[in-house]
Amino acid sequence: MSGRPEGLAATVEARPLLLEIEGLTQFFGNLRAVHDFDLSLRKGELVGLIGPNGAGKTTVFNLITGVYRASAGSIRFRGMELIGTPSHEIIQLGVARTFQNIRLFSKLTVLDNVRIAYHPHAGYSLSDSILRTKNYRDKEAQLTERAQDFLAIFGLEQRQNDIAGSLPYGLQRRLEIARALATNPELLILDEPAAGMNPQEIDELMGLIRFIREQFNLTILLVEHRMRLVMNICEWLTVMDFGEVIARGLPDQVRDNPLVVEAYLGRQAAILK
Amino acid sequence: MINIKKSTLTFFGAMLAIYVVVQVLLSLGLLNNFWRGILFWGAAISIVALGLNLIYGFNGQFSLGQYGFYAIGAADITWRWLDGDPAGIVVGFFGSLVVLGLYALVGMALRRFYNIKVTTRFLSYLLATGLGYWIAVVALRPLLEPVLNGILNALPAAVTQQIVFFFALATGALLAGIASFLFGIPVLSLGSDYFGIATLGFTIIVKVLLDNTDTILPFGEMKGARGMVGIPQWTTWTWVFLCFMLVVIVMRNLLHSSTGRAILSVREDERAAQLVGIDVTQAKLLPFVVGSIFAGLAGGIRAHDLAFLHPQSFNFIQSFNPLIIVVFGGLGSMTGTMITGFLWILLLEGALRLLLPQGFETWRFVVYPLVLLIMMLLRPEGLFGKFEFPFLERPMAKLRPKTTFSKVDGEAVITEEVAQ
Numbered sequence: 001m002s003g004r005p006e007g008l009a010a011t012v013e014a015r016p017l018l019l020e021i022e023g024l025t026q027f028f029g030n031l032r033a034v035h036d037f038d039l040s041l042r043k044g045e046l047v048g049l050i051g052p053n054g055a056g057k058t059t060v061f062n063l064i065t066g067v068y069r070a071s072a073g074s075i076r077f078r079g080m081e082l083i084g085t086p087s088h089e090i091i092q093l094g095v096a097r098t099f100q101n102i103r104l105f106s107k108l109t110v111l112d113n114v115r116i117a118y119h120p121h122a123g124y125s126l127s128d129s130i131l132r133t134k135n136y137r138d139k140e141a142q143l144t145e146r147a148q149d150f151l152a153i154f155g156l157e158q159r160q161n162d163i164a165g166s167l168p169y170g171l172q173r174r175l176e177i178a179r180a181l182a183t184n185p186e187l188l189i190l191d192e193p194a195a196g197m198n199p200q201e202i203d204e205l206m207g208l209i210r211f212i213r214e215q216f217n218l219t220i221l222l223v224e225h226r227m228r229l230v231m232n233i234c235e236w237l238t239v240m241d242f243g244e245v246i247a248r249g250l251p252d253q254v255r256d257n258p259l260v261v262e263a264y265l266g267r268q269a270a271i272l273k
Numbered sequence: 274m275i276n277i278k279k280s281t282l283t284f285f286g287a288m289l290a291i292y293v294v295v296q297v298l299l300s301l302g303l304l305n306n307f308w309r310g311i312l313f314w315g316a317a318i319s320i321v322a323l324g325l326n327l328i329y330g331f332n333g334q335f336s337l338g339q340y341g342f343y344a345i346g347a348a349d350i351t352w353r354w355l356d357g358d359p360a361g362i363v364v365g366f367f368g369s370l371v372v373l374g375l376y377a378l379v380g381m382a383l384r385r386f387y388n389i390k391v392t393t394r395f396l397s398y399l400l401a402t403g404l405g406y407w408i409a410v411v412a413l414r415p416l417l418e419p420v421l422n423g424i425l426n427a428l429p430a431a432v433t434q435q436i437v438f439f440f441a442l443a444t445g446a447l448l449a450g451i452a453s454f455l456f457g458i459p460v461l462s463l464g465s466d467y468f469g470i471a472t473l474g475f476t477i478i479v480k481v482l483l484d485n486t487d488t489i490l491p492f493g494e495m496k497g498a499r500g501m502v503g504i505p506q507w508t509t510w511t512w513v514f515l516c517f518m519l520v521v522i523v524m525r526n527l528l529h530s531s532t533g534r535a536i537l538s539v540r541e542d543e544r545a546a547q548l549v550g551i552d553v554t555q556a557k558l559l560p561f562v563v564g565s566i567f568a569g570l571a572g573g574i575r576a577h578d579l580a581f582l583h584p585q586s587f588n589f590i591q592s593f594n595p596l597i598i599v600v601f602g603g604l605g606s607m608t609g610t611m612i613t614g615f616l617w618i619l620l621l622e623g624a625l626r627l628l629l630p631q632g633f634e635t636w637r638f639v640v641y642p643l644v645l646l647i648m649m650l651l652r653p654e655g656l657f658g659k660f661e662f663p664f665l666e667r668p669m670a671k672l673r674p675k676t677t678f679s680k681v682d683g684e685a686v687i688t689e690e691v692a693q
Contacts, residue, residue: 065548091550099548105541108534111670115531116538117549122531126395126559129530130523136530143531144670161669183550 003038005236005248012235015042018219019064019187024073026059026243033059034243037073041187046213046220048234050254052263056243057223058100061189065097066090077187092120096185098176100192100223106165110156110175113164114147117182147182153215154178170201174208181216188212190222194229202226206233231255239263284664292514299510311623312615313578316513317343319614320520320571322598323607324564327524329596330604331533332560333540334461338453338472340592341479342565345452346445346572347582348483366440367417368409369402369447376401396454396558403451406444438507442516442573449569450562457561461554476592483584500583508578516574520567524607525665527563536560601648603655607665613656620644 003021017040024037034056041047049057063070064077066087075082082090105113122143128136151157154174159167164175173193180188193209194202206229213220224230230237231251239247239254241263247254254260295312298304304312325339376398409417425433460471482490487497496502527533535556538546547553576582598617602609621641661667 067544067548086552087547088550088552091548097548099545103542103545105538105545107541108537109669112534112537116534116546116551119531119535120550120552124531126527126530126532129532130526132526140531148670148673157673158675160672179549 051240280663315615324567335469342568346569347576372405453565609657
């Protein structure tokens with residue numbers, strides 16, 4: 001099976017496939033940002049994608065979520081081809097993501113940030129909202145209540161009417177994850193969730209990731225630089241450098257892989273080690 | 274069961290009071306034609322500016338094309354008069370309604386079986402209606418016209434006039450909406466600034482077409498750059514008031530719904546909106562079309578007040594008026610736009626004309642850029658900033674009692690915390 005490391009437990013390998021990426025290649029002009037990238041995720045896995053700056057990790061995320069259209073290759077999610085599918089449809093199929101630099105709707109309230117994610121399933125039509133029908137009032141009340149329940153899970157309920165941009169950094173991260181989960185995804189893609197966090201905040205974040213994974217039956221793919229996070233929670237890792245996969249394996253295997261050390265620290269360091 | 278909020282009552286009460294006062298003043302003859310003109314013009318411009326605020330202030334798309342749609346609304350109605358037959362408009366409108374009805378049935382079926390999205394349906398209704406209009410005018414007219422003329426002639430003349438005027442306004446708004454839809458599809462994918470330039474181009478195109486209605490376009494009655502005369506002066510204060518309220522309420526209800534939140538999210542961060550599942554194209558197209566329908570409606574009101582339509586009143590310098598009003602009133606503030614629209618026309622056409630000494634009227638165009646400059650230096654956030662009348666304010670959900678989140682047998686449970 002391509003795109004997976006060897007030596008994973010048989011129980012893991014028995015789970016159904018969720019995401020299959022094969023031969024993914026992306027050019028920006030003459031720059032080859034991603035080359036022949038393979039990755040397969042089975043349901044319920046928590047997998048890390050690591051690599052030095054500029055290795056092409058975020059590009060892979062952007063390709064999965066339809067921000068760019070891949071030059072070649074295929075991305076199948078639950079058997080459906082994602083390349084060529086518009087972003088908002090990919091999200092509605094059950095893929096959700098967060099951003100490296102937090103991108104909240106920062107002038108809207110915390111509650112509205114979550115409610116916007118419910119929009120595709122709001123359940124009332126434009127004429128309902130303009131005429132203020134009973135359907136509008138009922139569905140809107142339901143929707144608000146659901147969003148409030150959701151915020152309660154993330155401990156943000158009491159701040160529902162605060163402007164999102166006014167929250168402290170850690171809570172903004174939390175809200176961004178909450179907003180992504182409000183789209184009801186099966187696959188969650190986290191782009192450097194620990195960026196700018198101190199060790200204590202990272203510990204909290206790890207707790208949060210474990211919690212949502214269990215709570216929402218998620219499969220999680222994350223890009224991260226902070227080894228503390230990656231080594232602790234990821235089941236296995238894929239390492240990229242210059243747009244290509246240079247290693248795959250369990251966290252311990254990857255840490256000792258000379259190619260990986262070289263990519264991060266340079267050839268000298270690899271020899272010294 | 275009937276539970277009306279205080280803010281709603283206050284708003285409608287205040288509006289009704291304004292309506293009554295103006296109506297009384299008009300019927301006592303205390304407002305002469307000059308002030309009446311300013312009032313009506315102010316209302317029309319406010320409606321255009323509200324539409325622009327929806328597009329620019331709430332959706333973040335910088336449009337200079339609203340005057341083009343305003344012109345379409347005005348011109349569309351008028352040329353129908355000039356071929357001498359009011360029933361034509363009614364015929365067209367009935368055709369549209371029939372097609373719209375059929376389309377609604379098909380749409381319902383589509384939604385049930387294929388789950389086609391709401392906004393898409395709205396916009397395609399619009400196109401279907403336009404198609405119906407065209408079919409009705411071209412094909413059904415000989416059949417329907419005698420019948421309709423019979424009905425219209427049987428009614429008292431005053432009633433007929435109101436009916437025809439209603440259809441005329443609706444048709445103008447409809448055509449502006451369709452034009453904006455067809456124009457918006459290719460252009461809205463452009464980034465904001467480029468979109469602004471493209472819409473400016475649209476305004477200029479409309480102006481040039483109006484200049485050449487008798488040469489390029491086959492509407493000889495419009496007399497091209499010489500301007501149209503003989504438009505019936507049917508706009509009354511009641512019509513102005515009703516249209517104004519309709520626009521305010523539709524816009525408010527739209528903005529406070531889920532669709533409204535989607536519209537706002539596109540302004541905040543387009544990419545992020547896309548990646549929480551919002552169809553950004555639709556969320557841009559919808560406000561653009563709705564805003565342009567408003568502009569078309571305003572055009573109809575204005576044309577039937579002026580009774581004379583000259584292409585020069587739609588040149589591109591004029592097209593900055595709604596933009597100035599929206600920025601003055603405060604981007605994203607409906608209240609600001611509503612009030613500033615009137616203030617701006619009052620300043621430009623009323624105060625400056627009257628205050629400047631005889632012979633200095635042309636100095637208006639020196640004073641008003643100065644006003645712009647001073648305003649932007651002193652209050653860049655607009656006269657009203659983010660202020661809204663309570664009725665127009667975004668509703669805040671009530672804070673629920675503090676809850677704790679716990680798990681019981683693997684099930685998530687949210688319980689209210691009991692205050693100690």
